[in-house]
Amino acid sequence: MASAHSDATAPPTTTSTKAMKQTTPTKPVTPADEPALALKILVAGGFGVGKTTLVGAVSEIRPLRTEEQLTEASRGVDDLGGVEQKTTTTVAMDFGRITIRQGLSLYLFGTPGQDRFWFLWDELAHGALGAVVLADTRRLQDCFPSVDYFERRGIPFVVAVNCFTGARKHAVERISRALDLETETPVILCDARERDSGKKVLIALVEHASRLHAARMLS
Ligand SMILES: Nc1nc2c(ncn2[C@@H]2O[C@H](COP(=O)(O)OP(=O)(O)OP(=O)(O)O)[C@@H](O)[C@H]2O)c(=O)[nH]1
Numbered sequence: 001m002a003s004a005h006s007d008a009t010a011p012p013t014t015t016s017t018k019a020m021k022q023t024t025p026t027k028p029v030t031p032a033d034e035p036a037l038a039l040k041i042l043v044a045g046g047f048g049v050g051k052t053t054l055v056g057a058v059s060e061i062r063p064l065r066t067e068e069q070l071t072e073a074s075r076g077v078d079d080l081g082g083v084e085q086k087t088t089t090t091v092a093m094d095f096g097r098i099t100i101r102q103g104l105s106l107y108l109f110g111t112p113g114q115d116r117f118w119f120l121w122d123e124l125a126h127g128a129l130g131a132v133v134l135a136d137t138r139r140l141q142d143c144f145p146s147v148d149y150f151e152r153r154g155i156p157f158v159v160a161v162n163c164f165t166g167a168r169k170h171a172v173e174r175i176s177r178a179l180d181l182e183t184e185t186p187v188i189l190c191d192a193r194e195r196d197s198g199k200k201v202l203i204a205l206v207e208h209a210s211r212l213h214a215a216r217m218l219s
């Protein structure tokens with residue numbers, strides 16, 4: 001399920017303690033020495049939907065952020081409807097890590113939300129197991145390009161609806177239909193600020209990706 005990627009600047013997507021065991025034969029083998037699996041996950045979606053917030057909320061390490069101040073000039077370009085308090089935007093990526101269970105960690109890569117950073121996406125998506133597409137029902141159309149991107153490349157994804165305060169609640173079936181998703185693509189309501197909520201989204205993604213990979217291997 002994990003796919004290796006050779007980018008020397010980013011963490012490996014798979015790690016193994018095998019080499020260490022060979023060079024330190026006297027060290028007793030403990031469960032912690034079991035080969036660990038690290039999977040690469042993208043957190044994508046439209047501008048200001050809460051990608052940086054989600055990566056920061058779930059990460060067990062201090063998240064890496066590449067935020068720049070939004071300028072007055074950008075206000076005419078970027079739709080701040082619903083996130084008027086927003087003062088910064090991601091210009092390269094967010095990075096965080098979460099351990100889902102012993103031996104399984106996820107490396108999280110948050111994408112930039114502004115259209116002018118599309119050129120970074122192929123690099124960020126390289127070797128990813130799957131993606132979370134964050135959506136805001138007040139601006140649902142903003143997540144169409146992300147959905148389209150992952151569908152075209154056959155990258156498993158879930159849609160996580162970030163329930164902003166004041167946003168009307170919609171049934172997940174309705175959101176799934178509005179986005180014209182495959183019926184098996186999970187749609188989950190979440191709060192990007194809550195660790196447990198974000199973790200549930202990530203677990204749903206790993207389970208969904210596992211099912212898809214198993215089905216692809218059988219077909
Ligand atoms: N009320 C509420 N505010 C949120 C929530 N998630 C994020 N915010 C706020 O919404 C704004 C946008 O959050 P970000 O995490 O920066 O969004 P982003 O998707 O990373 O934005 P870009 O990188 O610029 O595309 C910030 O001001 C957050 O404090 C949420 O679930 N509820």
Ligand SMILES: [Mg+2]
Nearest residue numbers: 051052089090
């Ligand atoms: Mg961001």
